[in-house]
Amino acid sequence: MYTYEELNDFVHSCTRCPLSRTRHQSVMGRGNLYSRILLIAEAPGQTEDQTGIPFTGRSGQIFDQMLSAAGMSREEIYLTNIVKCRPPGNRDPLAQEQEACMPYLKYETLLIRPEMIICLGRIAAQRIIRPEFRITREHGTFLKRKDVWLTAVYHPSAVLRDPSKYDETVRDLIAAKKKLGS
Template identity: 70%
Template sequence: MYTYEELKKYVESCMRCPLSQTRNKAVMGRGNLKSQVLFIAEAPGQNEDRDGIPFTGRSGELLDRLLAEAGMSRGEIYLTNIVKCHPERNRDPKPEEQEACMPYLKYETWLLRPRIIVCLGRIAAQRIIRPDYRITREHGTFIYRKNTWLTAVYHPSALLRDETKIPETIVDLRAIQKKLEEL
């Protein structure tokens, strides 16, 4: 059994895929280790690669505002990515890159034992919930699997490109907060 700090050291020294050759910093998840809500995105962006912290920059600022609007804060949740290193030019992580990092994500999830997992965006939802998940049709719906509620919302970077989806995302986040209160 590894502690969070030991897992973080493994992630930071990982060389399991070619992304390790181009990263500045591997980005371990961060947040409240006792949180019942785990947010999972696809991969760190350029700012995260520089800072070593998930969700910095404009996407992180928007996520913080959306969480506040729903009655949550970063201090109450845990944020991580499927892939721990930044894919160049913000491309989608390749399946083999995702597969290389899955042991880390599984162990993070095991350490946290969340009651709710929130996938941020299509790629995370298709990896975590099911391969044919349609974020535009299914966002905000809950699926119960292995003692955990799974759901997905739009990724903050997608909301920066299409702000018309922000109200739907606030509704989805409020439903997550309500589900958490019910649990």
């Protein structure tokens, strides 16, 4: 099994898909390596591509606000993306790009050993929970697979576009925390 540092080196030198040619830098997951909660989004955005840190732009600001409102902080969670490089123009990552990064996500999950995975948005939920997952109907619902709770909430960028989703997302995060009994 690889260490976090080794996995980070693999991600930063990756050329498994064409996104490696258009990125400024790859974006490895960050956070508490002993977290009970793993949050997975779809792909880095423009600010993340510049900083190499997940959720550092406007989506990151609203994400931090929602975490705080739910009684959580980045210090207690681990946050990553399915795809480690920014798709051009912030388009949705293609299936082959997601597939190229899945070994990294699987290793991150093995390293963290979470009790719960929270998918941030439709793309992550459809990749992690099931392909036909509908975020508008199923956000905040729970499924247990291999002793790990799975759930999904709205992506922070969706909350930025539609602030009425803020309270629902905070409620979903609180429910997830409660599900773990903490």
